[in-house]
Amino acid sequence: MALIVQKYGGTSVGSIEKIKKVAERVIEYCKKGNRLVVVLSAMAGQTDSLIRLSKEIIDTPDPRELDVLMATGEQVSVSLFAIAVKSMGYDCRSLLGFQASIHTDQIYGKARIRKVDTNRIIRELDENRIIAVAGFQGIDESSNITTLGRGGSDTTAVALAAVLKADLCEIFTDVEGVFSADPNICTHAKKLDRISYEEMLELASLGAKVLDIRSLEFAKKFNVPIHVRSSFTKSEGTMVVEENKEMEKVMVSGVVFDKNEARITIVKAPDRPGIAFKIFDPVFKAGVVVDMIVQNTSAEGLTDLTFTVTKTDFQETMKLLKQVVQEIGAEKVLGDQDIAKVSIVGLGMKNHAGVASKMFETLSKENINISMISTSEIKISCVIEEKYTELAVRTLHESFGLGDEKEKN
Ligand code: ADP
Numbered sequence: 001m002a003l004i005v006q007k008y009g010g011t012s013v014g015s016i017e018k019i020k021k022v023a024e025r026v027i028e029y030c031k032k033g034n035r036l037v038v039v040l041s042a043m044a045g046q047t048d049s050l051i052r053l054s055k056e057i058i059d060t061p062d063p064r065e066l067d068v069l070m071a072t073g074e075q076v077s078v079s080l081f082a083i084a085v086k087s088m089g090y091d092c093r094s095l096l097g098f099q100a101s102i103h104t105d106q107i108y109g110k111a112r113i114r115k116v117d118t119n120r121i122i123r124e125l126d127e128n129r130i131i132a133v134a135g136f137q138g139i140d141e142s143s144n145i146t147t148l149g150r151g152g153s154d155t156t157a158v159a160l161a162a163v164l165k166a167d168l169c170e171i172f173t174d175v176e177g178v179f180s181a182d183p184n185i186c187t188h189a190k191k192l193d194r195i196s197y198e199e200m201l202e203l204a205s206l207g208a209k210v211l212d213i214r215s216l217e218f219a220k221k222f223n224v225p226i227h228v229r230s231s232f233t234k235s236e237g238t239m240v241v242e243e244n245k246e247m248e249k250v251m252v253s254g255v256v257f258d259k260n261e262a263r264i265t266i267v268k269a270p271d272r273p274g275i276a277f278k279i280f281d282p283v284f285k286a287g288v289v290v291d292m293i294v295q296n297t298s299a300e301g302l303t304d305l306t307f308t309v310t311k312t313d314f315q316e317t318m319k320l321l322k323q324v325v326q327e328i329g330a331e332k333v334l335g336d337q338d339i340a341k342v343s344i345v346g347l348g349m350k351n352h353a354g355v356a357s358k359m360f361e362t363l364s365k366e367n368i369n370i371s372m373i374s375t376s377e378i379k380i381s382c383v384i385e386e387k388y389t390e391l392a393v394r395t396l397h398e399s400f401g402l403g404d405e406k407e408k409n
């Protein structure tokens with residue numbers, strides 16, 4: 001008898017009809033003798049609309065209360081799902097994060113799972129019940145409700161699969177698997193049959209939201225095989241697994257974009273020891289994650305320093321830096337939110353020269369200006385104007401020959 005953890009995303013449970021369909025699918029698995037733990041997201045759009053409600057009161061809602069509010073989205077979907085399963089004659093129990101003993105740290109809005117106590121889930125499974133767990137939420141050591149960051153239900157599912165030593169973790173979503181580019185942007189994107197944790201981690205961290213980045217950290221650490229597939233069809237999706245020798249090391253496996261970053265430049269900062277520390281220390285202390293950092297060579301003892309943060313952290317970072325700029329005697333701080341990061345990813349890039357120049361050439365042919373570049377062994381990222389994102393993704397996809405036959409013709 002296999003133990004399967006399944007996760008259904010927001011679109012998959014976006015209406016009562018869809019919730020009933022998910023219940024039917026889960027019951028089919030049970031009929032085949034499997035035991036099921038089902039993690040659900042909030043119904044499509046719910047988390048956004050809860051956040052909007054709180055923002056009608058204040059721009060920066062209290063983080064503790066915002067987590068209490070956001071967690072209600074998943075409470076609605078697990079209860080409706082359990083009602084649907086029971087109405088079909090099968091036993092089911094919904095568990096919220098705290099009832100499933102998902103313990104996290106205390107960072108509201110982006111809490112990390114510290115440990116999961118599986119006693120309750122195992123007891124309920126032993127009673128032959130289907131277990132529905134609310135995704136995206138946990139509890140801290142003072143019994144406060146926490147949430148795991150947007151897209152965090154994937155992480156709930158993979159973490160549960162890891163601690164329960166499940167045979168498989170299936171992530172059901174609104175596309176048929178992981179593609180060579182977002183299939184909603186790039187019509188010729190090709191579904192990948194398999195992808196390594198490492199590449200998927202890179203794609204996720206660069207903006208492919210099909211899997212939450214933290215879910216991949218768990219998957220990699222505990223070697224949880226993940227099957228990403230469609231909740232609307234029965235077709236095979238993409239297996240996300242440990243890299244193995246048979247895996248073809250393609251040069252570029254995907255193109256990915258992220259519109260969620262903003263660029264900040266400190267203009268004419270004095271170029272002397274300790275300045276980078278003075279700039280970034282308050283930023284890091286505020287819990288802001290800084291992504292790309294570029295510092296120019298100094299001219300006349302002055303230098304420009306440019307970096308990116310998420311759009312959510314942009315206003316706060318700008319506020320912090322206005323003060324820092326005065327303290328260190330820099331000229332000014334500039335911000336730009338109309339940017340996007342476009343990246344290409346591939347394990348095989350390690351051994352190929354010329355990938356970067358092909359990327360730059362492709363963008364230049366479309367007259368797209370690159371304002372920042374960053375590279376690692378298996379990825380190259382360029383920051384461009386946001387309005388060119390889709391064009392950049394499509395042309396890069398085509399020039400690296402990633403698509404289906406139609407694109408190549
Ligand atoms: P869910 O609500 O099921 O968690 P998400 O919206 O979080 O779904 O993730 C699925 C979406 O990820 C797809 O609809 C697609 O637009 C997007 N996506 C971005 N990059 C990729 C990619 N390379 N392959 C598949 N989907 C991608």
Ligand code: ASP
Binds near residue numbers: 009010041042073
């Ligand atoms: N409902 C949460 C969100 O919209 C978590 C998730 O869907 O994974 O971000």
Ligand code: MG
Binds near residue numbers: 009210
């Ligand atoms: Mg998601």
